[in-house]
Amino acid sequence: MFDLLIDLDPSRGRQAGLEDALRRGVTSGQLTAGARLPSTRALAKELGYARATVVAAYEQLVAEGFLVAAHGAGTSIAAVPRAPADRPRVDRPPRRYLGDFRPGEPDRSSFPRSEWMSSLRRALSASGDDLLGYGDPRGLEELRHALAAYVGRARGVVANPERIVVFGGFANALAVLAEALRGLERHMIAVEDPALPFHPELCRRAGMDIERVPVDAEGVRVDVLAQTSAAAVLVTPAHQYPLGVALAARRRTALVAWARSTDGWIIEDDYDGEFRYDRQPIGAVQGLAPERVVYGGTASKSLAAGVHLAWLVLPQALVEPVVETARWRAAVSTIEQAAFADFITRGRLDRHLRQMRAVYRRRRDAVIALLRAQAPWLTMTGIAAGLHGTVELSGPVSREAEILRVAEAHSVGMHPLSVHRHAPGPPGLVIGYSRPAGHEFTSALERLGQLVSVLPPSSG
Amino acid sequence: MFDLLIDLDPSRGRQAGLEDALRRGVTSGQLTAGARLPSTRALAKELGYARATVVAAYEQLVAEGFLVAAHGAGTSIAAVPRAPADRPRVDRPPRRYLGDFRPGEPDRSSFPRSEWMSSLRRALSASGDDLLGYGDPRGLEELRHALAAYVGRARGVVANPERIVVFGGFANALAVLAEALRGLERHMIAVEDPALPFHPELCRRAGMDIERVPVDAEGVRVDVLAQTSAAAVLVTPAHQYPLGVALAARRRTALVAWARSTDGWIIEDDYDGEFRYDRQPIGAVQGLAPERVVYGGTASKSLAAGVHLAWLVLPQALVEPVVETARWRAAVSTIEQAAFADFITRGRLDRHLRQMRAVYRRRRDAVIALLRAQAPWLTMTGIAAGLHGTVELSGPVSREAEILRVAEAHSVGMHPLSVHRHAPGPPGLVIGYSRPAGHEFTSALERLGQLVSVLPPSSG
Numbered sequence: 001m002f003d004l005l006i007d008l009d010p011s012r013g014r015q016a017g018l019e020d021a022l023r024r025g026v027t028s029g030q031l032t033a034g035a036r037l038p039s040t041r042a043l044a045k046e047l048g049y050a051r052a053t054v055v056a057a058y059e060q061l062v063a064e065g066f067l068v069a070a071h072g073a074g075t076s077i078a079a080v081p082r083a084p085a086d087r088p089r090v091d092r093p094p095r096r097y098l099g100d101f102r103p104g105e106p107d108r109s110s111f112p113r114s115e116w117m118s119s120l121r122r123a124l125s126a127s128g129d130d131l132l133g134y135g136d137p138r139g140l141e142e143l144r145h146a147l148a149a150y151v152g153r154a155r156g157v158v159a160n161p162e163r164i165v166v167f168g169g170f171a172n173a174l175a176v177l178a179e180a181l182r183g184l185e186r187h188m189i190a191v192e193d194p195a196l197p198f199h200p201e202l203c204r205r206a207g208m209d210i211e212r213v214p215v216d217a218e219g220v221r222v223d224v225l226a227q228t229s230a231a232a233v234l235v236t237p238a239h240q241y242p243l244g245v246a247l248a249a250r251r252r253t254a255l256v257a258w259a260r261s262t263d264g265w266i267i268e269d270d271y272d273g274e275f276r277y278d279r280q281p282i283g284a285v286q287g288l289a290p291e292r293v294v295y296g297g298t299a300s301k302s303l304a305a306g307v308h309l310a311w312l313v314l315p316q317a318l319v320e321p322v323v324e325t326a327r328w329r330a331a332v333s334t335i336e337q338a339a340f341a342d343f344i345t346r347g348r349l350d351r352h353l354r355q356m357r358a359v360y361r362r363r364r365d366a367v368i369a370l371l372r373a374q375a376p377w378l379t380m381t382g383i384a385a386g387l388h389g390t391v392e393l394s395g396p397v398s399r400e401a402e403i404l405r406v407a408e409a410h411s412v413g414m415h416p417l418s419v420h421r422h423a424p425g426p427p428g429l430v431i432g433y434s435r436p437a438g439h440e441f442t443s444a445l446e447r448l449g450q451l452v453s454v455l456p457p458s459s460g
Numbered sequence: 461m462f463d464l465l466i467d468l469d470p471s472r473g474r475q476a477g478l479e480d481a482l483r484r485g486v487t488s489g490q491l492t493a494g495a496r497l498p499s500t501r502a503l504a505k506e507l508g509y510a511r512a513t514v515v516a517a518y519e520q521l522v523a524e525g526f527l528v529a530a531h532g533a534g535t536s537i538a539a540v541p542r543a544p545a546d547r548p549r550v551d552r553p554p555r556r557y558l559g560d561f562r563p564g565e566p567d568r569s570s571f572p573r574s575e576w577m578s579s580l581r582r583a584l585s586a587s588g589d590d591l592l593g594y595g596d597p598r599g600l601e602e603l604r605h606a607l608a609a610y611v612g613r614a615r616g617v618v619a620n621p622e623r624i625v626v627f628g629g630f631a632n633a634l635a636v637l638a639e640a641l642r643g644l645e646r647h648m649i650a651v652e653d654p655a656l657p658f659h660p661e662l663c664r665r666a667g668m669d670i671e672r673v674p675v676d677a678e679g680v681r682v683d684v685l686a687q688t689s690a691a692a693v694l695v696t697p698a699h700q701y702p703l704g705v706a707l708a709a710r711r712r713t714a715l716v717a718w719a720r721s722t723d724g725w726i727i728e729d730d731y732d733g734e735f736r737y738d739r740q741p742i743g744a745v746q747g748l749a750p751e752r753v754v755y756g757g758t759a760s761k762s763l764a765a766g767v768h769l770a771w772l773v774l775p776q777a778l779v780e781p782v783v784e785t786a787r788w789r790a791a792v793s794t795i796e797q798a799a800f801a802d803f804i805t806r807g808r809l810d811r812h813l814r815q816m817r818a819v820y821r822r823r824r825d826a827v828i829a830l831l832r833a834q835a836p837w838l839t840m841t842g843i844a845a846g847l848h849g850t851v852e853l854s855g856p857v858s859r860e861a862e863i864l865r866v867a868e869a870h871s872v873g874m875h876p877l878s879v880h881r882h883a884p885g886p887p888g889l890v891i892g893y894s895r896p897a898g899h900e901f902t903s904a905l906e907r908l909g910q911l912v913s914v915l916p917p918s919s920g
Contacts, residue, residue: 023743027618027747027750062709063709063742064616064709064712064742064743064747064748065709065713065747065748066743078713094590108589108590108591108593111589111592113584113585116584116795117581117585120577120580121577124576125573125577129568129569129897130554130568131568132571132764132765132766132767133565133568133765133766134565134766135765135766156483156524167791168791168793169791171787171788171791172788172791175788179665198788201788202788205639205785249523249525252525253525253538280476280520282520282523283483283524287483287487287524287525287540288524288525288538288540289540300594304592305593305594306591306592306593306594306595306793306794306795307793307795308793308794309793328631328658328662331627331628331631331632331768332628332768332793333628333766333767333768333793334766334767334768335576335767336793336795336796
């Protein structure tokens with residue numbers, strides 16, 4: 001056992017160092033269960049320590065359960081398992097693409113670091129100590145005020161700060177909302193088909209039953225929705241994910257009429273509503289029916305996914321159920337919330353969005369021009385908006401996997417359309433153009449060009 | 461309707477300003493459903509705008525559903541509900557106490573603002589753009605490394621970074637963990653009695669059944685636990701909340717034996733394990749049985765509740781179920797996570813804890829001395845640790861409410877013990893001494909002295 005003590009760490013002090021060494025010996029298996037330790041007197045002499053130091057260390061480890069002291073039988077090693085040596089990997093390290101057209105995230109290199117830093121600094125230096133407490137379960141009051149003004153101005157949302165709840169991302173918000181709806185005995189939720197796979201998955205985990213409602217060129221099929229018994233519907237009206245269509249005016253009206261006549265809830269996921277390139281963005285559906293729509297916004301696309309900030313604007317009837325659920329589920333650093341409030345009220349978010357709209361618009365146009373010139377059979381569906389476009393493929397579903405295999409070999413990342421579908425439908429590719437850093441976009445585009453140049457044209 | 465247009469905001473531009481005014485008119489109810497709008501030609505002339513501007517504004521509002529365009533019948537107002545004018549209050553504004561002895565939070569004024577700020581700055585300036593993505597669902601790798609080293613060093617936890625998951629607070633962590641256990645068909649969880657009321661509540665919301673297990677002077681009654689069919693038990697071994705006792709050495713051993721023999725999980729809520737005043741802290745139970753214990757730590761007591769940072773160290777068998785659940789539930793700013801990693805690895809957390817241990821120890825001693833001198837019938841139970849002490853009262857439960865009423869009148873905040881209890885037991889007071897700011901503690905203590913001086917001694 002004295003081998004162990006060679007490792008005594010002098011910076012930790014004699015008693016703590018001795019304890020560390022013994023703990024390590026027990027958990028590593030070097031000291032086996034039942035083995036007797038030397039007497040405190042003997043060990044103290046051996047180490048040149050005061051005996052009281054060794055006695056204190058033994059007592060500490062007895063209290064922690066690593067050692068067992070028996071009356072008159074000295075001190076021995078308790079039965080303690082070895083330290084886990086395995087290092088399981090849950091996620092593979094992220095794949096790097098030379099042409100990274102995977103949708104879902106804005107350009108990380110465009111994040112306004114110094115402006116965000118000054119908002120953090122101002123937030124922390126200007127706020128009183130109350131900022132550092134748990135805070136209101138809806139989120140920081142000043143952020144809810146800033147968001148109410150922002151979503152009103154930018155998205156036509158009728159909001160007051162009392163009805164806003166801040167979350168660590170839209171997934172977090174949807175999980176809480178679904179749980180709150182389940183608590184209200186509203187068990188059935190309709191989800192667009194196609195949609196992000198994690199949306200129905202999250203609702204299912206919260207105990208909801210799921211109906212899928214198809215999407216066509218005018219957006220979600222409200223006539224099909226009306227045939228379900230859904231109590232709520234999760235939609236992406238400004239820019240359907242993944243098909244990229246906008247909900248047509250008459251569908252908006254029909255959707256609101258559905259909610260009114262059934263006391264149903266519309267959950268409006270406005271994930272990229274700030275990005276419209278061909279015209280002024282169409283306002284949120286929420287503005288038409290603030291008492292029937294839950295509006296969800298996020299900073300994951302407008303700013304960065306890493307800030308993990310999202311918000312719901314709630315109808316009066318859902319404020320209390322959602323806040324009671326969020327109280328134990330959602331938690332966002334109050335310092336970060338105060339920084340975001342500062343960032344919005346100083347107009348930094350609007351300015352950043354103006355810049356990024358111009359950037360993403362150019363990128364979108366470049367991708368479309370490339371496809372048109374080199375692979376006219378790959379045509380993006382949907383409106384000029386957002387951070388992605390979708391290409392539907394003719395032919396069998398296997399064609400999708402085939403193209404993605406070639407893309408991987410060319411180090412081009414894209415998402416398959418089929419994983420978003422519940423009912424069978426054309427395969428396709430979901431192509432994001434926001435992810436590459438600004439200086440990498442041209443070479444990413446070249447990669448995409450090389451890829452499509454080797455793809456055989458659609459068989460039909 | 462032209463009254464509305466008096467409010468045209470020139471900074472918004474003509475079309476946007478006109479749209480805003482019309483939206484406001486519709487949602488405020490000034491423009492009633494069905495009413496005809498003037499023709500675009502007439503309105504353009506009235507305002508002195510180009511007719512195309514008015515046409516574009518009308519079209520925008522038709523697309524959004526605020527206006528209805530009928531062929532040959534001009535444009536009219538759609539049926540849109542009024543804006544919600546109510547401002548519901550979910551939470552009352554926090555009560556301010558002159559003597560704030562409510563437990564649950566550290567001294568906010570002691571938060572090391574400038575050190576935290578420099579950690580934020582370093583995190584943001586030293587990290588590549590990968591920091592700004594969604595990140596690993598377990599949390600930032602560098603933070604998990606820093607935490608593994610920290611909990612090993614400070615709390616004797618056997619941790620490797622692959623088994624750590626970062627959350628926005630312990631409540632967030634517990635909700636995810638309970639949901640993961642339910643997903644594994646482990647439905648029954650045992651919770652200490654007394655305990656924080658939200659602990660069983662969170663488990664219940666996650667679909668778990670709850671058993672309560674009494675606590676005595678040696679901590680949780682493992683013999684009673686063994687009679688339940690619980691698959692997991694939630695405990696506070698280092699400093700029972702609220703009674704303040706430590707789990708005795710033989711109970712630690714018995715608890716681990718229970719977990720081994722039943723394949724049960726021990727959930728170790730180590731909320732204030734860093735604060736022990738009379739001796740070196742006793743290491744976490746997790747060190748005895750890393751494959752049977754879920755260790756939970758938090759920065760809410762060691763740093764500030766507002767940072768909303770907590771972590772679980774998981775047994776191998778629970779890593780995947782918890783990560784899969786956390787993937788959609790937990791979300792913490794990656795910038796903040798990087799800052800916390802910096803804060804730990806630079807030794808700032810240890811330094812802060814050394815300072816605060818000395819502060820809280822003095823405060824605890826002062827409260828105990830005051831009670832001993834002025835109200836010897838109010839005796840704190842438990843060990844010299846943590847940020848609170850509990851006083852059990854003799855007499856009926858009504859005595860507790862009586863004292864709290866007088867305390868409110870004296871502007872002294874404390875928590876009732878009875879709300880923590882499931883089975884009947886002595887009433888009492890939970891007294892925190894960490895909440896007042898440093899410069900306010902003396903006057904808070906005076907308030908407490910005034911309160912106890914007017915309380916009639918226990919009737920026994």
